[in-house]
Amino acid sequence: MTTEHQANRGIVKHSERHEGPQKHIIVFIFSIILTAIAFAAVMAGGVNAAFTVLLLLVMAILQVLVQMGYWMHLKDRGHLIPIIFMIGGFFVAGTAIVTALYWVWW
Amino acid sequence: MSATHTEGALPHEPEKATLEGRNKVLGFWLFLGGEAVLFGTLFATFLALRNQTNEGPTASELFQLPMTAITTLILLVSSLTSVFAVQAMHRHKVGALRGWLAITVLLGLAFLCLEIYEFAEYVHAEKFGMTTSAFSSAFYTLVGFHGAHVAFGVVWISILIGQLFKKGLTVVTAPKIYVSAIYWHFIDVVWVFIFTVVYLLGKVG
Numbered sequence: 001m002t003t004e005h006q007a008n009r010g011i012v013k014h015s016e017r018h019e020g021p022q023k024h025i026i027v028f029i030f031s032i033i034l035t036a037i038a039f040a041a042v043m044a045g046g047v048n049a050a051f052t053v054l055l056l057l058v059m060a061i062l063q064v065l066v067q068m069g070y071w072m073h074l075k076d077r078g079h080l081i082p083i084i085f086m087i088g089g090f091f092v093a094g095t096a097i098v099t100a101l102y103w104v105w106w
Numbered sequence: 107m108s109a110t111h112t113e114g115a116l117p118h119e120p121e122k123a124t125l126e127g128r129n130k131v132l133g134f135w136l137f138l139g140g141e142a143v144l145f146g147t148l149f150a151t152f153l154a155l156r157n158q159t160n161e162g163p164t165a166s167e168l169f170q171l172p173m174t175a176i177t178t179l180i181l182l183v184s185s186l187t188s189v190f191a192v193q194a195m196h197r198h199k200v201g202a203l204r205g206w207l208a209i210t211v212l213l214g215l216a217f218l219c220l221e222i223y224e225f226a227e228y229v230h231a232e233k234f235g236m237t238t239s240a241f242s243s244a245f246y247t248l249v250g251f252h253g254a255h256v257a258f259g260v261v262w263i264s265i266l267i268g269q270l271f272k273k274g275l276t277v278v279t280a281p282k283i284y285v286s287a288i289y290w291h292f293i294d295v296v297w298v299f300i301f302t303v304v305y306l307l308g309k310v311g
Contacts, residue, residue, distance in 0.1 A: 063298050
């Protein structure tokens with residue numbers, strides 16, 4: 001049973017290596033939907049501005065996370081160091097934005 | 107059929123076959139971390155200055171969302187075609203790989219044309235030049251830097267298509283293609299933040 005199970009896992013891994021386009025098309029459609037929600041929220045107008053801003057930021061961050069995970073392969077094995085590089089980069093970028101907005105300007 | 111590869115045949119993921127190739131990819135990620143910092147500082151400048159219009163046009167007067175939606179769609183599709191290029195590379199289909207890269211380049215060029223048209227419209231019709239206001243300087247610097255990255259990517263990927271014709275798909279050319287695909291996705295990721303923070307937030311006010 002155990003060896004059979006392991007053998008099955010081996011087969012699954014092998015088929016994963018020649019992955020089809022389905023996964024990436026799903027990411028593409030997901031990105032389109034998130035983008036459409038963001039544009040629709042702004043074009044419709046009339047909604048609470050603070051809520052719209054929050055919605056826009058959530059849509060953008062979700063889309064970026066999915067694209068970086070699947071299209072840039074960050075969710076695949078062996079990507080710990082690239083993830084650390086990107087978190088470091090985004091941390092400094094975020095610090096620059098927060099600093100410019102709350103400490104320097106006001 | 108990676109288990110049955112014969113001696114000298116190209117492995118399934120040729121970009122990871124050599125230490126040099128793996129180091130190239132790793133080093134490129136360090137560069138992208140630095141790029142994130144670069145764009146972060148430009149976003150910080152833009153966010154701090156976006157309401158300083160100096161009696162020039164404001165963001166909500168200027169931006170046309172249908173235009174932004176079209177450029178967004180073009181860049182998103184080009185990111186998908188770049189994924190397909192890497193998948194074709196993993197299947198060792200060099201013709202399909204070149205085709206997907208060529209489509210990616212063409213979409214990048216279409217994006218650039220629309221952006222140049224947009225900027226020209228702002229400068230001539232709206233009197234919104236680089237020195238009009240702090241908002242205009244921050245806008246052109248941030249969006250222009252992104253456009254310059256697209257232009258660089260278009261040239262880079264075009265050269266890689268040429269190399270594929272000359273040298274074919276090898277463990278030397280494969281990491282270059284993989285890295286250029288990562289770069290192209292990163293440009294798309296930056297654009298997600300630009301259409302959100304610059305265009306959509308500009309319309310919200």
